[in-house]
Amino acid sequence: MVTTATKQPDNINYLSPTGFRFICTNLPETSFYCQTANIPGVSISEVPVATPHRQHWVAGDNLTYDEFSITMIVDEYMRNWQEIQQWIIGLGKPESYDQYAKAKIAAKIKTNASLFILTGSKNPALRFDFFDVWPKTISSISMDITASEITYLTADISFQYNYYEMTRLNPSDK
Secondary structure, three states, X not given: OOOOOOOOOOOOOOOOOOOEEEEOOOOHHHHHHEEEEOOOOEEEEEEEEOOOOOOEEEEEEEEEEOOEEEEEEOOXXXXXXXXXXXHHHHHHOOOOHHHHHHOOHHHHOOOOEEEEEEOOOOOEEEEEEEEOOEEEEEXXXXXXXXXXXXXXXXXXXEEEXXXXXXEEOOHXXX
């Protein structure tokens, strides 16, 4: 009888969906009220290679990063919703270059953001750094006077970025 020994993992704790923190220096209001965030997936293109018998595939050279999105609770003065909305309008300059200046776009062109993944003890374990981030969309806000319970309003934000990097913050976990 042949037996094979398998190495057991050093850490058997599960990843908690509530253990994260979003930080972006250009979005202080949004960072504070962030409720949900996703870690985007990444994919690589494939290249078909012809053979006499059948086609087979090899890894290509184009990486595609999924969208980075968060959901935030909207504060009662809508400051966090407005900071995203003005940034998007400033990027598009729909009326004038004044909107570009008002949103301080020049200072936000090379904005980076970080998503920290926390351990069960709420200590940072991983950091996902998103480079050259800008908001692509912010959801609408629906008001409803007929609501029977107060459910605080949220807004979904989708960000575009060039790439992200993952860093382990505890050197012993490498």
